[in-house]
Amino acid sequence: MSKSRKLGLAIAQMGPVHLADDRRSVVARLVSMLHEAKGRGARLVVFPELALTTFFPRYWMSEDEVIARFFERAMPNADVAPLFNAARELGVGFYLGYAEITPDGRRFNTAVLVDANANIVGKYRKVHLPGHSDHKPDALFQHLEKKFFEVGDLGFPVFDGFGTKLGMCICNDRRWPETWRMLSLQSAELGILGYNTPSRNIYWNEPPHLRMHTHLISLQAAAYQNAMWIGAAAKCGAEDGFHMIGGSVIVAPSGEIVARSSGEADEVIFANADLDLGDVFRQHVFNFAKHRQPEHYGLIIERTGSGAPLPHRDS
Amino acid sequence: MSKSRKLGLAIAQMGPVHLADDRRSVVARLVSMLHEAKGRGARLVVFPELALTTFFPRYWMSEDEVIARFFERAMPNADVAPLFNAARELGVGFYLGYAEITPDGRRFNTAVLVDANANIVGKYRKVHLPGHSDHKPDALFQHLEKKFFEVGDLGFPVFDGFGTKLGMCICNDRRWPETWRMLSLQSAELGILGYNTPSRNIYWNEPPHLRMHTHLISLQAAAYQNAMWIGAAAKCGAEDGFHMIGGSVIVAPSGEIVARSSGEADEVIFANADLDLGDVFRQHVFNFAKHRQPEHYGLIIERTGSGAPLPHRDS
Numbered sequence: 001m002s003k004s005r006k007l008g009l010a011i012a013q014m015g016p017v018h019l020a021d022d023r024r025s026v027v028a029r030l031v032s033m034l035h036e037a038k039g040r041g042a043r044l045v046v047f048p049e050l051a052l053t054t055f056f057p058r059y060w061m062s063e064d065e066v067i068a069r070f071f072e073r074a075m076p077n078a079d080v081a082p083l084f085n086a087a088r089e090l091g092v093g094f095y096l097g098y099a100e101i102t103p104d105g106r107r108f109n110t111a112v113l114v115d116a117n118a119n120i121v122g123k124y125r126k127v128h129l130p131g132h133s134d135h136k137p138d139a140l141f142q143h144l145e146k147k148f149f150e151v152g153d154l155g156f157p158v159f160d161g162f163g164t165k166l167g168m169c170i171c172n173d174r175r176w177p178e179t180w181r182m183l184s185l186q187s188a189e190l191g192i193l194g195y196n197t198p199s200r201n202i203y204w205n206e207p208p209h210l211r212m213h214t215h216l217i218s219l220q221a222a223a224y225q226n227a228m229w230i231g232a233a234a235k236c237g238a239e240d241g242f243h244m245i246g247g248s249v250i251v252a253p254s255g256e257i258v259a260r261s262s263g264e265a266d267e268v269i270f271a272n273a274d275l276d277l278g279d280v281f282r283q284h285v286f287n288f289a290k291h292r293q294p295e296h297y298g299l300i301i302e303r304t305g306s307g308a309p310l311p312h313r314d315s
Numbered sequence: 316m317s318k319s320r321k322l323g324l325a326i327a328q329m330g331p332v333h334l335a336d337d338r339r340s341v342v343a344r345l346v347s348m349l350h351e352a353k354g355r356g357a358r359l360v361v362f363p364e365l366a367l368t369t370f371f372p373r374y375w376m377s378e379d380e381v382i383a384r385f386f387e388r389a390m391p392n393a394d395v396a397p398l399f400n401a402a403r404e405l406g407v408g409f410y411l412g413y414a415e416i417t418p419d420g421r422r423f424n425t426a427v428l429v430d431a432n433a434n435i436v437g438k439y440r441k442v443h444l445p446g447h448s449d450h451k452p453d454a455l456f457q458h459l460e461k462k463f464f465e466v467g468d469l470g471f472p473v474f475d476g477f478g479t480k481l482g483m484c485i486c487n488d489r490r491w492p493e494t495w496r497m498l499s500l501q502s503a504e505l506g507i508l509g510y511n512t513p514s515r516n517i518y519w520n521e522p523p524h525l526r527m528h529t530h531l532i533s534l535q536a537a538a539y540q541n542a543m544w545i546g547a548a549a550k551c552g553a554e555d556g557f558h559m560i561g562g563s564v565i566v567a568p569s570g571e572i573v574a575r576s577s578g579e580a581d582e583v584i585f586a587n588a589d590l591d592l593g594d595v596f597r598q599h600v601f602n603f604a605k606h607r608q609p610e611h612y613g614l615i616i617e618r619t620g621s622g623a624p625l626p627h628r629d630s
Binding site for chain 2: 122123125127128129130151152153154155156157158159160165172175176177178180181182184185186187188201203204206210213214217218220221222224225254255256280282283284285286287288289290291292293294296297298299300301302303304305306307308309310312313315
């Protein structure tokens, strides 16, 4: 057994960002939480998905308008410079979600990993885009991720850093076990994500408590089944009247929640994550090399949607 | 929306089966629970893994001895005839786990699906065998599934029956998200399983409450993420001093536990499962055809064990 490897991990949950809030005020909130996290012992701070703006996919707008108002043409840029400067000063790294437009006009729901020298050392573009691309005038609100973003083209990269191997995902990715398997198969010991999860479901009258319940069981099962630490940062509360769940958490490889936000405003939660805690799971119950049977998993990549049962084999 | 499709689903949890208990007495317990389940409205009853005997992989024995004492050469056979007869009389189907030896001597940890006419209409052989094949004299007990069984060779078959499509798995399979994906990708609306889960971990000093916790979160996440009903039947309590967890449950596609055993003895739990409840999940958040991205899941079948991070793609 190596000597103990601890990572001070903070989740910086954000309360609402309204349409009228400018990036300067948002970034000031992030900087404030970065300071608080550093004071608690953090070496890595996780901010939410689309942290710099309101969750704009809820609005029916033209591509031109969303690009002008909500997308970043470069990262870092002048608006976020105070955050990068603070990170460098404090010697703290972070995960930041934002809307990315590339020089050739491609749009992604993106997160970057920034090291303690304020260098971008990793990028992830959201693979599992929820929602729709058409206008749904009768819905309570829109969920236009499929209109405003294309599917991420970077796969599920895993990075060396912070004394560990870590991967990123974003929001809806957390509900898909394939996400976590891709990370653990590349030896990630930590997965981090931000999310914006409306407390109402526009498709059916889902009891609101279920949104929190399924968020938590997805993260807990993922942490356990992949022997990983997971840190998840919400943007939550009511953005211009549209409410989103909180429930930011840090989950241990045991599947236990070891830190959880208590409100729906800006809030830092922290855990001194023992990265060795996953070892017993990786070595025994989830020793993939010993126990996985990929020859029986073919449909997972052969099919996209569900289909008919396979022909039964003779017994 | 089709008219409501309800399935009366019972889980017949078993208390311990000791080495000294003969199959006749065990089968009488199963028959008794089959009657109780029928009285509650069940059309399908789930019995545990290796339901006819004690959980023998805990004992270091020769193959010849385990074959003679614990394996079934045919199914049905004279010992289980009372159970099949009762099923036919009552018009109730069941899942039954047992140790199977084929005419050519191959050994599997097997479950059969039996219809309301007492015909075997499906078979599953456990794919994810936990434990080890060597003798561990210093362990509290053995977990010799890898010695006594070979990996199942039937894949994860899905069957038409009981007004639905359903699949089976066994014990440790439930901890592997690949299991559930294989079933949901074949349009299963229900997954059923039996299990024997020691409350002590022979590999490390795992807090006993974690065994129950990880059992439950695995089933809850699986039900939700695959929009399936899940019914899980424990064999539990102390078999000749070796304690196993209970916690038999029925989980709805919402990830919510709708029925749970309250003890560690023979106990029937029941839910009138609305098979349409999964529709809203299958149509929206888990509309696989719309949202899955198999081109990003390659490692899930390309790798068995974990390995190095893939090269990063240019962004």
